[in-house]
Amino acid sequence: MTWWRTAWLIARRDLLVEWRSRVALNQVFPFAGIVMVMFGFAIDDTRLMESIAPGLVMVATMFSLLVLVQRSFALESEDGALDALRTAGVSSSALFWGKSIALAAQLAALQALLIVLAVVLYGSSVRPAGAPLLVATWLSGSWGLATVGTLYGGLAAGARGRETLLPLLLLPVVAPVLIGATRAVEAALGARGTVVDGWPWMGLVAVFAVVFCVGGTLAFGPLIEE
Amino acid sequence: MEDAGFIIACYVVTFGGVAAYVSYVLRRGRRATEQLPDESKPWM
Amino acid sequence: MADMATGRTAATTATAATRTLGIVTLVGVAWLIVSGLLVSPADVNQGESVRILYLHAPSAWVAYLAFVVTAGASALYLFTKKNSLGWDRLAGASAEIGVLFMAVTLVVGMLWGRLTWGVFWRWDARLTTTAFLFVTYIGYLAVRRLGGTPEQRARRSGVLALLAVLEIPLVHFSVKLWRGLHQDATVLRPNGDVKLDGFMLFTLIFGVAVFTLMYVWLVLHRQRTLTAEDLLDDVGLEIAIAERRGESRPPDLAADVPRSDRPRPDITVGF
Numbered sequence: 111m112t113w114w115r116t117a118w119l120i121a122r123r124d125l126l127v128e129w130r131s132r133v134a135l136n137q138v139f140p141f142a143g144i145v146m147v148m149f150g151f152a153i154d155d156t157r158l159m160e161s162i163a164p165g166l167v168m169v170a171t172m173f174s175l176l177v178l179v180q181r182s183f184a185l186e187s188e189d190g191a192l193d194a195l196r197t198a199g200v201s202s203s204a205l206f207w208g209k210s211i212a213l214a215a216q217l218a219a220l221q222a223l224l225i226v227l228a229v230v231l232y233g234s235s236v237r238p239a240g241a242p243l244l245v246a247t248w249l250s251g252s253w254g255l256a257t258v259g260t261l262y263g264g265l266a267a268g269a270r271g272r273e274t275l276l277p278l279l280l281l282p283v284v285a286p287v288l289i290g291a292t293r294a295v296e297a298a299l300g301a302r303g304t305v306v307d308g309w310p311w312m313g314l315v316a317v318f319a320v321v322f323c324v325g326g327t328l329a330f331g332p333l334i335e336e
Numbered sequence: 337m338e339d340a341g342f343i344i345a346c347y348v349v350t351f352g353g354v355a356a357y358v359s360y361v362l363r364r365g366r367r368a369t370e371q372l373p374d375e376s377k378p379w380m
Numbered sequence: 381m382a383d384m385a386t387g388r389t390a391a392t393t394a395t396a397a398t399r400t401l402g403i404v405t406l407v408g409v410a411w412l413i414v415s416g417l418l419v420s421p422a423d424v425n426q427g428e429s430v431r432i433l434y435l436h437a438p439s440a441w442v443a444y445l446a447f448v449v450t451a452g453a454s455a456l457y458l459f460t461k462k463n464s465l466g467w468d469r470l471a472g473a474s475a476e477i478g479v480l481f482m483a484v485t486l487v488v489g490m491l492w493g494r495l496t497w498g499v500f501w502r503w504d505a506r507l508t509t510t511a512f513l514f515v516t517y518i519g520y521l522a523v524r525r526l527g528g529t530p531e532q533r534a535r536r537s538g539v540l541a542l543l544a545v546l547e548i549p550l551v552h553f554s555v556k557l558w559r560g561l562h563q564d565a566t567v568l569r570p571n572g573d574v575k576l577d578g579f580m581l582f583t584l585i586f587g588v589a590v591f592t593l594m595y596v597w598l599v600l601h602r603q604r605t606l607t608a609e610d611l612l613d614d615v616g617l618e619i620a621i622a623e624r625r626g627e628s629r630p631p632d633l634a635a636d637v638p639r640s641d642r643p644r645p646d647i648t649v650g651f
Contacts, residue, residue: 261543265523265536272526279519279540282512283547286554293558314554325546329539332458335532339428342495346488347413350435353484354594357477361601362393368608370391376611378466379395379604 113204120200120208125215127185134216138177139223145170146227156233161302163232164295167224168288171255174220175284176277179259182213183267192267192334202331206260210326214256221248228299239305240298247294247312254287254319261326264334290314393604401597408590415583423580430576432492434583438591440485440510445595446478447517447544454541457534465610466603468534471541472524473602475517477595482514505556512551516544530610 128134149166153159159166186192195205225244228234236244259280266276290311295301297308374380394402416434423430450471457467489507490500501507524537576584 265540275519275522275526278515278522282515282519282551283543285512286550289554289558293561310557314557318550321546321550325543329543332535332539335535339495342491343417343428343431346432346435346491347417349487349491350439350484351409351413353480357480358598361598361605365393365601365605365608366391368605368612369393370389372608372611372615373389377604378607379393379600380390 113201116200116204117207117211120195120205121211121215124182124185124209124212128212128216133181134178134220138174138181138216139220141177142170142174142220142224143227145173146224146231150231159232160234163228163234164299164301165292166232167221167228167295168292170224171217171221171251172281172284172288175217175255175259176280178213178216178220179263179280180273180276182209182260183263187267196334202334203327206257206264206326206330209263210253210256210260210323213260214252217256218248218252221252234299234301237298237300237305240300240308243294243305243308243312244298247291247298247308247315250312250316250319251287251291254315254322255284257319257322257326258283258287261322261330261333264330267334286318287315290318393601393608398597398600401593401600405590405593405597408586408593412583412587412590415579415586420580420583423576426496429492429495430580432488432495433576434587436485436488436492437584438587439481439488441588442591442595443478443481443485443513445592446474446481446599447513449474449599450478450517450520451541451545454538458538458542463531463534465530465534466607468530468538469603469606469610470599471534471537472521473599473606475520475524475541476602477598479514479517479521481591481595482510482517486510486514503559505552505559508555508559509548509552512555513548516547520544530613 146166149170150159153162183192186195196202225234225236225248229236262276262280262283266272266279290313293303293311294308294315297303297305297311369377412434416431420431420434422428426433453467453471453474457463457465457471460467489510493502494500520537520540523540524533526533526536
């Protein structure tokens with residue numbers, strides 16, 4: 111069984127479980143939607159909301175990330191699947207990549223939904239010139255968050271009293287994505303700055319994604335070993 | 337000179353905080369070491 | 381376990397060396413307080429608030445030193461052949477002290493900021509990254525308390541410490557880039573870099589030295605406590621196993637010996 115095939119099978123497994131149970135679709139996505147609506151209640155200022163829409167989208171993404179990561183690892187601990195996989199000799203880096211790919215796919219779908227909601231609820235609009243920037247940020251952001259989420263999720267998974275650790279560990283770490291992606295999306299949506307200004311921020315998100323892709327591949331094994 | 341209040345507060349926070357931690361470390365150290373024979377302690 | 385009843389047990393993590401160090405440090409602290417509060421003059425630009433700097437800068441220094449030691453010790457644990465748990469315990473002790481001094485740095489910094497700039501907080505790169513560091517190491521300490529064997533604890537927190545080393549420059553760079561957008565620095569002066577000379581500079585450097593001594597004293601004691609606690613866990617495990625083996629024998633009804641009748645160590649409260 112090649113490394114690629116293993117990773118693909120794990121990604122496929124996670125996505126199939128999601129497809130059949132539709133937990134992300136039925137629970138996490140509505141949760142994100144509610145968060146967006148709640149921002150509307152709390153902030154009650156149309157002009158302000160349009161200019162801070164990208165920030166609100168990213169904050170809602172971060173909260174939803176926590177739920178998605180916990181879901182991703184709840185699958186593993188329910189029947190000791192993670193232990194079984196490791197005992198069977200599955201390469202931990204393939205496991206890491208498989209779970210990250212599945213998580214990235216869910217995150218990408220979630221963020222697409224959030225952008226649509228921002229357009230609908232907050233009056234944002236996507237500049238044609240900003241579309242490539244938006245897509246690039248969307249992809250690298252999803253991948254970066256998925257790798258870092260899988261990494262820390264592995265650490266915080268399983269035993270009681272560990273799940274509450276995930277927000278404490280994960281939210282500070284994703285700060286560069288929060289900063290970079292928000293600025294990039296602001297530029298893409300015309301909320302602040304020109305599109306040209308936005309590309310360095312997307313670069314920051316991309317660097318983050320590469321760092322945690324590599325770091326996660328190396329660190330995931332030792333972290334989940336029991 | 338109400339600056340004095342801030343300055344004193346800083347000294348109190350700093351050395352008070354360290355003193356509290358020192359007492360915590362010594363208390364915990366005492367509790368951990370009172371049941372171990374000296375031979376097993378690497379620093380003795 | 382028989383020797384536990386007869387061997388000397390000094391209930392302390394101190395040695396002659398640490399006692400000397402402790403006394404020297406206390407003298408240094410006293411001198412620092414006197415110099416800082418009374419002897420050294422007020423600054424031309426900063427006024428009396430420079431007295432806070434004599435504490436703030438050294439405590440920030442110790443916090444960073446402590447986190448560097450944690451990272452280094454974690455690397456030594458993970459990558460040396462022996463995987464000696466002593467490195468892990470050093471990492472843990474140092475991180476705890478780092479969090480303490482980081483908290484002090486942030487609080488004192490806020491008070492200093494209130495005095496100098498009129499605000500408790502500024503969203504600049506240095507402060508924001510410091511706050512981030514603080515939260516990261518609180519997370520590190522929480523992970524150390526997850527339970528399991530010392531080896532599991534060491535591996536988990538060791539990897540986490542190295543990941544932190546990776547993140548921190550990333551975060552610092554992000555925040556710097558971010559705050560670079562905002563030209564607050566020109567509106568609110570000064571930016572916190574102070575020019576000192578003469579006795580004031582000496583006091584500052586002296587402060588750094590005294591705080592470093594404090595750090596060394598604390599890390600030695602804390603690490604020894606962690607060592608003792610790990611040893612106790614091992615011993616406790618052996619006792620529990622022995623008891624279990626003892627339980628499997630049929631009870632001797634004639635000899636009604638209460639279970640708590642284990643030989644107790646002779647506690648010599650030596651100092």
